[in-house]
Amino acid sequence: MRKIVIAGNWKMHKTKQEAEQFIDEVKQLKTNERVEAVICAPFPYLSSLVNKVKQTDVKIAAQTMHFEQSGAFTGEVSPVMLADIGVSHVIIGHSERREYYHETNETVNKKVHAAFSHHLTPIVCVGETLAQREANDTLTHIEKQIKIALDGLTDEQIANTIIAYEPIWAIGTGKTASSADANEVCDHIRNIVAKITSEQTAEKVVIQYGGSVKPENIDELLSTSDIDGALVGGASLEPASFIQLVEAGNKLS
Numbered sequence: 579m580r581k582i583v584i585a586g587n588w589k590m591h592k593t594k595q596e597a598e599q600f601i602d603e604v605k606q607l608k609t610n611e612r613v614e615a616v617i618c619a620p621f622p623y624l625s626s627l628v629n630k631v632k633q634t635d636v637k638i639a640a641q642t643m644h645f646e647q648s649g650a651f652t653g654e655v656s657p658v659m660l661a662d663i664g665v666s667h668v669i670i671g672h673s674e675r676r677e678y679y680h681e682t683n684e685t686v687n688k689k690v691h692a693a694f695s696h697h698l699t700p701i702v703c704v705g706e707t708l709a710q711r712e713a714n715d716t717l718t719h720i721e722k723q724i725k726i727a728l729d730g731l732t733d734e735q736i737a738n739t740i741i742a743y744e745p746i747w748a749i750g751t752g753k754t755a756s757s758a759d760a761n762e763v764c765d766h767i768r769n770i771v772a773k774i775t776s777e778q779t780a781e782k783v784v785i786q787y788g789g790s791v792k793p794e795n796i797d798e799l800l801s802t803s804d805i806d807g808a809l810v811g812g813a814s815l816e817p818a819s820f821i822q823l824v825e826a827g828n829k830l831s
């Protein structure tokens with residue numbers, strides 16, 4: 579049985595005090611062995627939050643990183659730094675990074691390799707725009723994103739990659755893809771992964787859905803065949819709501 583990964587992506591929200599208070603409120607959360615609860619926090623809070631979640635079932639992730647280990651890249655954060663402070667996961671290729679910070683499929687691929695070199699679990703985001711969906715280009719676009727993102731990885735690395743399917747038109751808009759539509763794309767993603775590697779490896783890959791996920795719709799999304807968790811923005815900002823999302827995963831096992 580695949581893992582269920584519920585990841586809250588705070589984006590550029592919260593003060594340090596709010597971030598720490600959030601962790602204080604969710605640290606009693608227990609996940610069963612199938613479920614992982616992850617908070618993707620802004621860089622300045624990572625170190626302190628990693629210390630706060632010790633002895634708890636919550637993990638701390640970064641929202642992006644550079645692919646180089648070190649160098650003259652003003653303002654950037656490297657995988658070495660993240661691993662050094664105990665971060666476990668990193669989001670790579672979020673649509674906001676692709677749109678505002680020129681992240682490409684090629685830099686996503688370099689970052690995924692860099693993540694594995696430093697024992698970080700990559701959460702690789704893919705997804706189509708509304709125009710691509712309306713032009714019937716969703717599956718072709720996502721196939722290209724996945725093939726380039728995973729290029730050159732070993733089967734074991736692919737099995738340990740988390741893929742987040744986030745239709746861009748559903749992010750922060752309140753519009754969720756129907757569970758059937760979201761599952762259809764996640765199933766397609768698994769088939770692409772199977773073509774690149776093997777059915778066996780593809781069966782191990784955790785595929786999340788992201789885009790206006792909230793406590794009210796998570797049960798239906800998780801009840802599908804190929805959605806193994808969620809990458810959640812807005813609804814991960816309140817402790818009570820994040821706990822409900824994780825509990826939805828706990829209920830499944």
Ligand SMILES: O=C[C@H](O)COP(=O)(O)O
Nearest residue numbers: 587749750789790811812
């Ligand atoms: O990383 C999270 C996604 O961008 C979804 O954000 P949202 O849940 O606010 O729509």
